[in-house]
Amino acid sequence: MTAPSCRVCGRLLRSETSRARGVGPTCHRRTGGHTGPHIPTPRPDHHVPGQAELPLIHHQPTLWSL
Template sequence: MSEPRCAGCGRRLKHPTPTGLGPVCARRLNPARIRVTTDRDQMPGQTELHLIPHQPTLWSL
């Protein structure tokens, strides 16, 4: 049985993945990562909006 190889570059894989890519090719082909921001971590140049939940109640109808 042949050892698993990367679908991108052909390197030997120690830990095969469902995509068939090794860690180097996966980073090379998918460089963008989603960045999670918190309330204290705002993006520069953007203003924080205080959103009020608009849940309909008996008194608002």
């Protein structure tokens, strides 16, 4: 059996808390407690400079769009 190591840096985990978490205390502090990828969720007030806003219109399906 291999010794548990940190998922971020690969160092040996010594405490039970770190082993249960899978991340050492330094990496846990550095990542802010998040070890997975962070994908920001878009907010309604999010605006990118230079991006044009298009109005959302209801599109009536036609024979050609099916």
